[in-house]
């Protein structure tokens with residue numbers, strides 16, 4: 472087993488995954504640099520979701536390797552992967568999955584509360600992110616009182632509230648109208664850049680060109696090309712996440 476390059480926060484080698492015998496990934500290798508926004512594009516069924524799930528430790532790689540910093544994820548047991556996901560990763564689904572019994576700020580604060588952050592600090596952090604996502608006024612509303620776009624903003628706030636090392640976003644604007652989607656993406660990428668959060672986002676090529684530093688394209692579970700865009704030098708003025716329990 473060869474350790475990944477130092478400047479890659481995530482690194483995958485020759486990843487294979489089959490869903491019930493049907494191949495979804497056929498030998499995908501890639502590295503994700505710290506602070507980078509990497510877009511994963513490809514037609515429906517090309518393996519984008521499966522790749523993100525393998526990188527995030529949601530699915531165990533069936534063949535190949537996944538490394539987070541210098542730690543092999545592919546050899547971790549389910550509990551260790553779960554802890555890694557809880558402590559270091561954020562995840563945004565195409566359709567917002569909120570707890571119906573909790574209001575918007577409680578949903579956004581949930582990962583912090585699960586980590587043991589005090590309720591007061593978790594609430595403060597959740598409210599800050601809801602404000603940044605222009606949904607602060609609805610902080611006390613339950614999911615059924617919100618529009619789909621508002622629910623997705625809550626899901627984005629929830630993913631950012633922990634200041635994850637890596638944020639995985641699986642077609643996060645799939646359920647939104649174009650204007651809503653564009654604003655959510657802008658807020659997400661601005662927040663990620665200002666906090667040094669690495670982002671791996673499955674998205675359409677048109678959106679990828681606007682928001683990502685680099686694009687990896689998949690077709691039938693294989694990488695087909697990579698587009699390099701000029702690096703964005705926004706490390707100056709970067710904010711830090713200082714939240715603790």
Ligand SMILES: Nc1ncnc2c1ncn2[C@@H]1O[C@H](COP(=O)(O)OP(=O)(O)OP(=O)(O)O)[C@@H](O)[C@H]1O
Pocket residue numbers: 490491493494495513514515516517518519520521522
């Ligand atoms: N749970 C599952 N059970 C069986 N097959 C699956 C499952 N999930 C994905 N697949 C299959 O694996 C392949 C890759 O799917 P995946 O969802 O990773 O691609 P995708 O690029 O994210 O597609 P989409 O844009 O439609 O979400 C597809 O052929 C898909 O039908």
